[in-house]
Amino acid sequence: MSTSTEITSSKSSIENELAATPIVLTIAGSDSGGGAGIQADIKAISATGGYACSVITALTAQNTQGVTGIYPISGEFVEQQLDAVFSDLNVIGVKVGMLSDSDIIHSVAKKIKQYAPQYLVVDPVMVATSGDLLLQASAIDILKSELLPLADVITPNLPEAAALVGGKVPKNEDEMIAMISELRQLGAKSVLLKGGHLEEDTNSTDLLILSDKVERLSNLRINTRNTHGTGCTLSSAIASYLAQGYKLQDAVSLGKEYITQAIIYADKLNIGKGHGPVNHFYSR
Template sequence: MSSDTTTPSAHVSKSTSNHVPTPIVLTIAGSDSGGGAGIQADIKAMSATGSYACSVITAITAQNTLGVSAIFPIPLEHIEKQLDAVFSDLNVIAVKVGMLADCDTIKLVAAKLKQYRPKFLVVDPVMVATSGDLLLKMTSINTLKSELLPLADLITPNLSEAAALTGSLVPTDSASMTLMVDKLRQLKMKTVLLKGGHLEEDENSTDFLIFADCLEVLSSPRIQTRNTHGTGCTLSSAIASYLAQGNDLLQAVQLGKKYITQAIEHADELQIGRGHGPVNHFFNGHANVR
């Protein structure tokens, strides 16, 4: 018989004390049945970039690569129970918020974030469909601006969403995108990542990281592919993941930009659906992107 009298629980305690805490990231968003955007894209991006993903579903969509055919909002009571279940048990470091269907959902999510106070909050303000149609009523957009966006460390609007937030025209070129910077600063948000990916005539895909007193220009070569479904969800989720891992905001955005660029670059390796397919979240296996 071994003379070792150490109990199993002592072994466990010694082992776990040396572990680095797992970076846990929560996504609060809608479900995409086609798997390319929404909660599904968020979980893939967070996992591929090295974090543990958990989720709160705000709506269920009937959706594929050809479009959205139906949306079912989750009842407020169940959204609240999901939030309480996650925050009461898991050490959530960063939160990414995506699709919120209406004023009441926005107010509930904002109230719960104030209650639980995660260290980082990234909001992807999903307001405008690819067709240009508003997904949120103006009253809901105003609620988003007053209740949720001021809590965020970073918001990540595309050009159409930035136009909806500022009440201005959608930028059509680099010059009008530059003019949008001051209008976004007037919203008094902490930091804004204005995404220029929809300026398809530009050789590069250029984003503006807008701080109160400075501007960082992040540019990467434009990749010609139709498979870009879920890019906004993926980028914001990757940024939240990198924030949870201890990167500062600029580093997290730079790493997120690098990740989404590579995911788009490898998108055509997938053959998914008959429309606009998803990006390739696991282009590099499950390895972290550095």
């Protein structure tokens, strides 16, 4: 009898442990090369302690050298995927990445409002590391009006931030700081302005823009060309840490530390002929 009780107790304990795994949904495009998009998101969420599920918004013909084709998924089918995930899984955090047109942005925003996940991280993906355009220009206004105001944090890089506020791409940290007021006006609860494009700087400095203050996060810049998928990876890690219960500032700090380590170890991989991916599972 005691053995049966012990087995039942052990089973219950295992079930509770499994149930505690935070579920994080990534809504993004697929990268056939595996370094960015949905593929990078799933790796980052898994490596940082979450359970990853996904909704694909577009298929890309893509590798480390560039994007040669984009095939958008219909808004209707994106909604079907979202209904399937939310109706069954207890999604705590959502990361949104590539949304290639207005129809898909409408669909995603509608379902986010309907299901109201606890945390929403939006990476306003517009340009790939290779320089290829991933978001139609006509869709930017829809993104700003319908989706960004729902976010706990948005994570634009400097070209994306410039596109969102209709300004010039910052060339130094002072010009990043000058964008703060306009970025706050986008309506998200916070903005992580990423300074990775300031390649001449010794450090890679990001600004976490909150409603009442700005926090500066800086790490030594890593000299590597293998940075494919950095934005996808960082935003997914932040969503994963938020879903695990970390406060926003801690989730962002942990996410930045994770992507820094993934970049440090990127050269241990030998993937492709162009900008290779970061090393998501560097600790293994």
